[in-house]
Amino acid sequence: MKHLALVIVVLLSLPGLASVSFAQGSNAASDPALLKKMPKDLEERYALSALPPHLRAGATVYLLDPATGYMLDRKGTKGFSCFVERTEQERADFRNDVYAAICFDAEGSEKIMPVWMDAAKMRAEGKLSPMEVKQEIARRYEDGTYRPPSRAGISYMIAPLMRTYPTQIGGTTTS
Numbered sequence: 001m002k003h004l005a006l007v008i009v010v011l012l013s014l015p016g017l018a019s020v021s022f023a024q025g026s027n028a029a030s031d032p033a034l035l036k037k038m039p040k041d042l043e044e045r046y047a048l049s050a051l052p053p054h055l056r057a058g059a060t061v062y063l064l065d066p067a068t069g070y071m072l073d074r075k076g077t078k079g080f081s082c083f084v085e086r087t088e089q090e091r092a093d094f095r096n097d098v099y100a101a102i103c104f105d106a107e108g109s110e111k112i113m114p115v116w117m118d119a120a121k122m123r124a125e126g127k128l129s130p131m132e133v134k135q136e137i138a139r140r141y142e143d144g145t146y147r148p149p150s151r152a153g154i155s156y157m158i159a160p161l162m163r164t165y166p167t168q169i170g171g172t173t174t175s
Helices: 002-013 016-020 040-048 106-111 115-126 130-141
Strands: 060-065 069-076 081-085 098-105
Touching: 040 060, 040 069, 040 081, 040 098, 060 115, 069 115, 081 115, 098 106, 098 130, 115 130
Parallel strands: 060 081
Antiparallel strands: 060 069, 081 098
């Protein structure tokens, strides 16, 4: 319970999350420059919290550099890859108050994660609008750059705290 409280306190105190996002309400700034880097140790622990404890030691971890995209922090040995999702490209909306820890199994790491990694990179480059990123992702599915998983897989998201979109309409929720 102490770890959950610590994660909540730290996430709510990150620059740009509490001061910008909550102050501006549901119109949180959509400028990618407002996306802040999380402290390395916190981001790593938060990303791994999406996995059951017995799988964490062997997981690969990616950390977000808001200026360039996701970078490999730790190469794992068990086929699971974890990161803190900050850009939901399918909504065509860049927000600086979305935090969701996600870990994919080997199939998801190979087929689904590249989409998330590329969306973060495109956002960091700042050349495309949120709608253009969504369209580029769709184009890459159409031309075969991205392939759907060949089998059902597992995407763990059991972290003690998530801040994401509650509905298709907009806004955010913390759960």
